[in-house]
Amino acid sequence: MPSLNLPTLNLISVIVTLVSAGVSLLTWYHHRGGPGLRGWALALLLGSAGSYLYSLRGPDTSFRLILTGNALYVAGFAAMWVSMRRFNDPSLASELMAATTVAITTVFVLLFVLAWKAGPGVRAQSIVFSLFVFSLTTAAAWETWRGRRLDGLRSRSVAAIALAGIALVPLMRAAAVTLVGMGLLDIADWATIRNYGNYATTVFILVVTFGLVLMANERFERQYAQQLDELDARP
Template structure:
């Protein structure tokens, strides 16, 4: 039984309008998700275009035909714009306006020139195919900067849409143009294309919502494991990572010397700048594979992977010297200088025990005058004597 094209257009309208409402409702409750409002607008434009297309007849005004097709094209252009905004935050309204304007000009000229309906169908189909392909490429390309698994099904849905439109354009160009007073829905490929369109619209919208949800989940996971001031991992993240089995490693317990005096002299704002400056310097001094976290207050803990204690002592001494040479401009002509004391211990499977030994070495360094590095082995040897 042939697929009723008018019914499919109306189905597209209903589904598009429903999905637009879902996306807009999601954006209302989570406005930080970029591109979600634009995607809602894209679905609204496409659904309105589908409604107008379902109402057209052979005697419909040319303006209605132009407007109906332009709304559908504007919807797909907005999809492209929304994915770009999701990826980069760019407010690229031109990515909707320019393709739509170009289409309106080309389609209007073709319609007014009396071009066969097959050619006009091919123009619409190829335009939608190009915009779908661009949006799918953008969704997939974003994986380089943000690994979201849901990007792949979203990109595939957009690619399937592009393929369906290319097929329809090819069939339109190879078919003979209609003769006589035929229905505007004569095209035999129109029904199956609309059915694929309906499926793809649902699939790519669900994919985009999954992308938004995945980004939110990663964002909240990062907030739960990151110190907001220094942007370093927090104690929770450190303990979770350190509990995982691995090779040899060393622990550094690091404390900024006389930090309460820093707060009294320069205020808590000055103390915050000192913590931020130390965190930035520490990241520069350590390897990318090493982990440094803010353990609490002015105390930090570093986990050096694939490192023996002799190497860890060299790293700790290099970090201590770099901190001692650090000058922090806190404004108003004031320069803040800090030093740090560091305790080092070998990690032998038990992170808590290694941190305790490093902490003992740290307090020994502070007792001996601060601004120095002490090893847990030295403290063990001292206790034995």
Template sequence: MKLSMSVDILTLYLLNFLVGLVMAGICFFSWIHQRDILGLRGWSAALLLGSLGSLELSLRTTSSPLLLVLMANSLVVAGYASVWMSVRRFNSGERGVRHAVVPTAVFVVIYGVALAAGTDVNVRVAICSLVLAILSLLAGREVFRGRIGEPLKSRIPTALALLLMALAMVVRTIFSLVEDPPVGETTPFYDPTLGISLLVNTICVVAMTLGFLMMANERLRHHYEKLASTDQLTNLPNRRFLLAQGARPGGRACVLMIDLDHFSEVNRTFGHAGGDQALIAFAVLARQQLRPTDLIARYGGEEFCAVLRDTDEAEALQVAERLRAAVTELSIGVDGRVLRITTSIGVAQLDGDLGAAMHRADVALYRAKALGRNQVRSADDATSSAVR
């Protein structure tokens, strides 16, 4: 029975080595092609460390020096600690090498003392399992906690795989403490759970690594989607995003077409760099003046468009006037000079057809510009009287 169990445990160690090595290669290959994904290289290193530890464990004999045993288990712990470090790097960009070094160093001290004191194998297995459970729990918590700032759907299965791994190690710790130490054990391959916890560990390594790769790809996809729908200069949504999102059905709404006055003169006087600063300053101010539920986008050049949800025309005119007045108070420093801008705004009710509403607001905008600029006009203002 013991010989059969030993062969099974040895097979699992070798399986862990091969699985870890293959998954480390996949992660490293993914990092080569996606170097902007933080934590991916560290995750690859973590899998490599764990696989090397498993290989050393599979090479043990009853006469192996204590240093080899300590090194093998320390490599496995370093791999788990590096997983925790990599998740933190993925979430915050923090280069927290200490999160891998400190737990490993603490383990080396504790486990080294246990070996030197001749502690029985059950206690040593309990120490290793408990440390691995804690590190898996910390990594799983970090993955799940990241949903607050970045709610990636793939975080949930990744966190569950890490938590399942932690549970398997907790079970292994309990079995190690309640089981009597083996008597006359002639094989170095001992596991109080008869290999079940090691098998679960192997499955979880695959699952959590695939989950982490899914998280990396999901982040990358969101990044490209944002690039495709965001104006690079002002960081506002672009025309494409506006036409796609602004046309969504809803309740009452209004459209504002906004144009910065005499912008070609701004570029001639302050240069294109000054013009860019004016666009950025206006974008920041517009976000402050509008509600979080309102959509404002850079429509093209110095022209912007806003869709105000749950707003009738009278309210939209007030919002537009407030924005116009705030722009006149805006002071932009450009190379020691002060740049001031004004804006003209056209307002139209949105009755389901975004294109038609934008056209009516654009007509009102050009009416405002023709009548002297720096004013708000309504598409339904038959007398073309200034709002202010």
């Protein structure tokens, strides 16, 4: 399997996440009643910053840079999860969303540092990172899917399936890192898996953003139709 160019992938990932954040904010601007869109835009901006720091890594990259980039990335996925929760429950306070994101990121930082000190040679910290991203994305996918029972939005399936696709990528990376540590997978093969995983994540982020825009538009159209029915019902 041919390997993809990592610097090019990182550049594309940053551009895609920034454009997706802009689309989310534009959709929110036109549908101010659509909760969760600003949270999703924030999640994409945090993820974009994490991807940019990831692109700066080299053989002599400091631990602080690695930790900062991964923490921003995890914070982005935490914000992604709480934004999906708020889409389901508009009464969820922004302060609670922010506190939840900070708490999750803090726990990740502590575990990442402990894993780094315990076994940097076996890439234990990489497994911690992958499992956090997997858990948060899976939770976001579940929130998106279960919300269909609340409002019946058919477009939810697009975002939910794409989020599930994103969740599979870090799970596969964690498995690949484990195989490398056991000597069952070559570093070159691991790099190929990582690069294709980054490419898949970028594609899925585009699909999720498209799904969120559809969800916001579908909810707005239903609310507008309901208002018209209420006006027609008046004597």
